[in-house]
Amino acid sequence: MSQTRLDGIRIAGVSTCVPLRSVDNLDFGKDFGVDEVRKVVSMAGVKHRPVVDQGVTATDLCFEAAVPLLDRLGWARDSITGVIMVTQSPDYVLPSSSCVAHKWLGLADHCAAFDMGQGCSGYPYGLYIASTMLKAGGHRRILMLNGDTPSRFTSPQDHATSLLFSDAGSATALELGDAAAPSFYALHTDGAGMDSLIIRGGGFRDRNPVDPRDNFVRMDGAAVFNFTLKRVPPLIRQTLEFAGLGVADIDWFLFHQSNRFIMKHLAKKCGLPEERTPIILEHYGNCGGPSVALALTQALGGRPAAPSTVLMLGYGVGLSWGAALARLDADTVLLHSTYSGAIGRA
Numbered sequence: 001m002s003q004t005r006l007d008g009i010r011i012a013g014v015s016t017c018v019p020l021r022s023v024d025n026l027d028f029g030k031d032f033g034v035d036e037v038r039k040v041v042s043m044a045g046v047k048h049r050p051v052v053d054q055g056v057t058a059t060d061l062c063f064e065a066a067v068p069l070l071d072r073l074g075w076a077r078d079s080i081t082g083v084i085m086v087t088q089s090p091d092y093v094l095p096s097s098s099c100v101a102h103k104w105l106g107l108a109d110h111c112a113a114f115d116m117g118q119g120c121s122g123y124p125y126g127l128y129i130a131s132t133m134l135k136a137g138g139h140r141r142i143l144m145l146n147g148d149t150p151s152r153f154t155s156p157q158d159h160a161t162s163l164l165f166s167d168a169g170s171a172t173a174l175e176l177g178d179a180a181a182p183s184f185y186a187l188h189t190d191g192a193g194m195d196s197l198i199i200r201g202g203g204f205r206d207r208n209p210v211d212p213r214d215n216f217v218r219m220d221g222a223a224v225f226n227f228t229l230k231r232v233p234p235l236i237r238q239t240l241e242f243a244g245l246g247v248a249d250i251d252w253f254l255f256h257q258s259n260r261f262i263m264k265h266l267a268k269k270c271g272l273p274e275e276r277t278p279i280i281l282e283h284y285g286n287c288g289g290p291s292v293a294l295a296l297t298q299a300l301g302g303r304p305a306a307p308s309t310v311l312m313l314g315y316g317v318g319l320s321w322g323a324a325l326a327r328l329d330a331d332t333v334l335l336h337s338t339y340s341g342a343i344g345r346a
Contacts, residue, residue, distance in 0.1 A: 011332060061147050083101060153216055189319070197219050200214040249309060250325075
């Protein structure tokens, strides 16, 4: 079992950014049938989806999340010693999107930059890697970017995915902090389920697929549903046990925003209070990994400053699943914005 406790790591702030353009799923009744669309909306819980315009990428969204966060924190650019970009929708095959962000943010050449190809479980995975870099020594501050534009890889003919996926970017600032409460991580993978969520074309196994449909995501909904119900409840239970905590000790259970029916079923099965398990799908859709950060900024943003213990849960493509349990102090900065494209780049 992959479980880790890390001491002395502080989440200084989290910022999220979504596209300004939002589409109404009920407008797609002419394409898929009004009754079918209403059925999907009722089940998945997604009515509106923020989606990027042509040419806007996950890196753009993460950049516009990062700049106001760094400004609010007062972090000098040369104090950042690592930038991680967690995404499955990079700008280019090469270079890495982290290098693009490194340039735009004007970071120093002593700052390490690399990408992680992780999807729905990307947020806890990214937090773990950033935290272990800090614990290993030689790093003071790490910027973890998690962004995806899954609306760009859905087929317009597939209502199961095109009415579900949206786009978002996030930036999370982590730093060393002697007084920080311990954080706890559990990370898992079952590659036997890799075909349950897959884009077969476009990579180097099949660069130019004969079937155009292979350029879009294929999802085995039943397999993903069964995987989620099998893996997530033990993940929650085991992470709490590892941390020596119970459900009552957690202020917020922040799920990957996958599907309203699934999330409600999970919360009920695990005995999680509805008021502490936010579901933001109605207006934000399923944006993949950054949906965890988005649930965080929407649930806690604007609330009175107070320390909060949060259990962050990601699960899906891979198949993979992970948890990050952390204590946010009263000074943690939480921001949210819509993409403008107006912030200057270095």
